Amino acid sequence: MDEHLLKINSIIEQLDGETLSALEAVSKIKTYKKGDFLLYQGEVCRYSFWIESGIARKFYLNENKELTTELLFENDLAVAFSSYVTQQPSQEFIQAVTDVRVSSIDNSSFQRIKGQFSALMELDLLMTEYYTMWLEKRLFDFHTLDASTRYSQLLRDQPNMIQQVPLTYIASYLGISLETLSRIRAKIKY
Amino acid sequence: MDEHLLKINSIIEQLDGETLSALEAVSKIKTYKKGDFLLYQGEVCRYSFWIESGIARKFYLNENKELTTELLFENDLAVAFSSYVTQQPSQEFIQAVTDVRVSSIDNSSFQRIKGQFSALMELDLLMTEYYTMWLEKRLFDFHTLDASTRYSQLLRDQPNMIQQVPLTYIASYLGISLETLSRIRAKIKY
DNA sequence: CATGGCATTTGACTTAAGTCAAATAATCAG
DNA sequence: CTGATTATTTGACTTAAGTCAAATGCCATG
Numbered sequence: 005m006d007e008h009l010l011k012i013n014s015i016i017e018q019l020d021g022e023t024l025s026a027l028e029a030v031s032k033i034k035t036y037k038k039g040d041f042l043l044y045q046g047e048v049c050r051y052s053f054w055i056e057s058g059i060a061r062k063f064y065l066n067e068n069k070e071l072t073t074e075l076l077f078e079n080d081l082a083v084a085f086s087s088y089v090t091q092q093p094s095q096e097f098i099q100a101v102t103d104v105r106v107s108s109i110d111n112s113s114f115q116r117i118k119g120q121f122s123a124l125m126e127l128d129l130l131m132t133e134y135y136t137m138w139l140e141k142r143l144f145d146f147h148t149l150d151a152s153t154r155y156s157q158l159l160r161d162q163p164n165m166i167q168q169v170p171l172t173y174i175a176s177y178l179g180i181s182l183e184t185l186s187r188i189r190a191k192i193k194y
Numbered sequence: 195m196d197e198h199l200l201k202i203n204s205i206i207e208q209l210d211g212e213t214l215s216a217l218e219a220v221s222k223i224k225t226y227k228k229g230d231f232l233l234y235q236g237e238v239c240r241y242s243f244w245i246e247s248g249i250a251r252k253f254y255l256n257e258n259k260e261l262t263t264e265l266l267f268e269n270d271l272a273v274a275f276s277s278y279v280t281q282q283p284s285q286e287f288i289q290a291v292t293d294v295r296v297s298s299i300d301n302s303s304f305q306r307i308k309g310q311f312s313a314l315m316e317l318d319l320l321m322t323e324y325y326t327m328w329l330e331k332r333l334f335d336f337h338t339l340d341a342s343t344r345y346s347q348l349l350r351d352q353p354n355m356i357q358q359v360p361l362t363y364i365a366s367y368l369g370i371s372l373e374t375l376s377r378i379r380a381k382i383k384y
Numbered sequence: 385c386a387t388g389g390c391a392t393t394t395g396a397c398t399t400a401a402g403t404c405a406a407a408t409a410a411t412c413a414g
Numbered sequence: 415c416t417g418a419t420t421a422t423t424t425g426a427c428t429t430a431a432g433t434c435a436a437a438t439g440c441c442a443t444g
Contacts, residue, residue: 005276005280007280008279008280029426030219042310051385065333066337066338071337071338073333076292085326085327085330086195086327086330086331088325089198089323089327090195090197090198090327097333122312122315125312125315125316125319127316128319129315129318129322132319132323132326133279133322133324134419135275135326135337136279136322136325136326136329137279137280137332137335139276139326140276140329141276141331142333143263143329143333144285146263146333146336147261147369148255150400151400152400152402158250170420170421170422171421171422172421172422173430174335178249179337180401180402181401181402181403181424182421182422182423183401183403183404183423184400184401184402185400186422186423187401187423187424189422189423190423190424288410319443339431340431341430341431342430360390360391361391361392362391362392364401370431371431371432371433372391372392373392373393373394373431373432373433373434374430374431374432375392376392376393376394377393377394378429379392380393381395
């Protein structure tokens with residue numbers, strides 16, 4: 005899976021000048037303050053947001069509770085996937101966890117240049133594949149690991165995340181209540 | 195999401211003769227008997243299996259329990275996604291639930307012709323997108339719905355599935371124990 | 385048409401995690 | 415600094431679903 009990231013990077017590095025300038029032409033830098041929304045539920049996700057700096061999260065509401073589906077850092081791509089692909093209203097919100105700086109690309113523009121520059125089509129596929137494998141792993145983990153193990157793994161794999169993101173978001177990202185997370189942490193702390 | 199299927203179909207219908215014959219050249223019909231394995235855990239998923247007839251399932255083992263991740267019917271595509279994409283050993287098995295007839299395409303051949311016929315690249319992307327949206331929905335359902343509601347939805351959306359597939363598989367597909375499923379069914383039956 | 389082998393159901397009990405409420409701890413604006 | 419707001423922890427209790435064991439139903443075949 006990490007090799008997949010290398011593959012993506014190598015394609016990006018090998019993009020020819022023409023493709024790059026086409027990309028730049030449709031990209032726009034935007035900034036958001038902590039707490040701002042990049043996308044609201046019910047809105048169509050017309051942009052993909054490439055995070056230049058800061059942290060963002062995707063979440064949805066279920067019975068007045070927020071469920072964080074993804075936490076995004078520098079060089080991650082923030083999109084409400086289904087909405088972006090179908091151009092139907094999004095179930096998910098995208099919100100800035102810290103101040104955030106993104107490079108955003110409008111969907112229709114990207115569709116257009118994707119047809120002209122085949123490297124972009126390939127890139128789109130590779131990035132979608134990466135997200136899909138990430139989703140598969142997430143589903144797998146929810147089925148096979150208990151709350152405590154999921155937390156330990158996160159601690160091991162993304163130790164930075166726990167420091168930079170409030171526990172409420174971590175808890176809902178792990179699919180557990182804040183209280184349960186707190187208890188897990190109490191046990192694990194030596 | 196259903197419109198996405200239409201899009202996929204329309205692309206397939208519009209494939210030009212050259213592309214089609216390239217596809218046919220790399221496709222091979224295979225048949226499996228009920229219970230046979232199309233793919234074993236630990237094996238690399240070198241083929242994608244387009245189901246012509248019959249039912250297949252994907253599952254993995256966790257603590258000696260099978261967890262069914264997907265049930266596949268006519269015109270579905272059976273692949274152990276992560277393994278297929280990375281060409282690394284698969285966590286998942288693919289097994290024939292009934293006698294099955296598939297059209298299989300070898301990964302490396304497909305990669306090759308994908309580079310030559312851009313419609314295939316697009317098709318690959320669209321089908322991956324479809325699977326990704328399906329996965330997102332599955333994850334969403336696991337988080338927001340209890341076992342009973344998940345079953346009712348399945349009953350509503352794929353009533354045929356319940357008739358044609360043993361309850362053990364249905365239960366593990368729903369992420370619940372066989373006993374729980376049985377109790378849910380006892381309640382729902384009027 | 386009996387019988388052994390699956391598939392499904394039922395019962396009794398356990399458990400991981402949730403909920404609601406309250407207590408601390410940390411942070412931040414004035 | 416200091417009070418207020420927000421974040422985290424702790425406690426007591428509930429609950430959905432799991433587990434283990436046993437009973438029943440359902441065929442398929444010899």
